[in-house]
Amino acid sequence: MHFWKAHAYGNDFLYAALADVVSGDLAELARHMCARTTGIGADGLILFERRPGGARMRLHNADGSIAEVSGNGVRGLAALLAHQQPSPVGTAFDIDTDAGTKHLALVSRDEQGRPVFRAAMGRPERLAQQDVPLGDETLPLATLWMGNPQAVWLVETLDTREMLRVGAALQQHPAFPDAVNLELAHVVSPGEVEILIYERGVGPTHSSGTGSCAAAVAAAAYGGAARVVDVVAPGGRQHVEWLDDGVYLTGWAEVLCQGTWLA
Structure with a gap:
């Protein structure tokens, strides 16, 4: 199974296309992949499906449990989408999560060339x-x-x-x-x-x-x-x-x- 790893400020995630997953136990897959010493190591596993203008995602925490959303995980997925298809500043991404759709805008790139996103995270x-x-x-x-x-x-x-x-x-x-x-x-x-x-x-x-x-x-x-x-x-x-x-x-x-x- 192909995967990518991304992070935001050290909050790291593994990403895989849902269509590529062959495991029937996604919680167990997340625990294995996210293990720091016997796996790849990450705070969570995000499975995604590309959609026009963005993607749909499901996040499993490192212990296998489901999380509704991650602000850093959403931004990591947008960075992956921008990496796969070069995107100019101003590009918008819609990421569908279990906590609703999060709208992200690529607002700049920092001094290291990393994409900077402004994400609408919803009302508290x-x-x-x-x-x-x-x-x-x-x-x-x-x-x-x-x-x-x-x-x-x-x-x-x-x-x-x-x-x-x-x-x-x-x-x-x-x-x-x-x-x-x-x-x-x-x-x-x-x-x-x-x-x-x-x-x-x-x-x-x-x-x-x-x-x-x-x-x-x-x-x-x-x-x-x-x-x-x-x-x-x-x-x-x-x-x-x-x-x-x-x-x-x-x-x-x-x-x-x-x-x-x-x-």
Whole structure:
């Protein structure tokens, strides 16, 4: 089976045309391919079908579970489409996901030649503040739907150990029956938010597109940030705009390699 690998800010995905897949167990295929030491290694496997002006995609997390959407994964697929058919700045792509169609525009190329996309990620839904009990403590979380379930913990200091502890615990928490993506978010200034990410079905990741969007919305709603901010994850800086018609995510993605899966 032919595959490609792409990433956005270290959030990496494998891509394969759905028509080329011979495995009857897609979850098992995703687990094997995404394994860091015995597979190719990635945060998820995206199976796609080309369509006029874009593609349809289905994302399996590294553990085999289904994810509704990934902001970075959508951009990686657009980068792959642009790589397969050279596309000038201004080209638009429509990517159909389980969370609806995401509209992307190729707005520029960075100093390394990587395509930069502005993606319309939709409106945040169910935004609320929620006190979530966890053992002997209560976590003040901002919860919302950003095409997938998100929980944002606004903190004064980012702590990787806390991200790992709380992120793992929330995956089995009754408040989140379908598990949840967690972001620890620190508002550096009105125009900048720093985050750490624990992704549902993956674990800690270098970056997250929907997580960046969720953190920006929570920071603007409850943390004193502006509605247009740079969100800085371990993998790098993305630009998020929370406008009246929805949230827009801007950043680069690049195709790394292609090959044949033999296992």
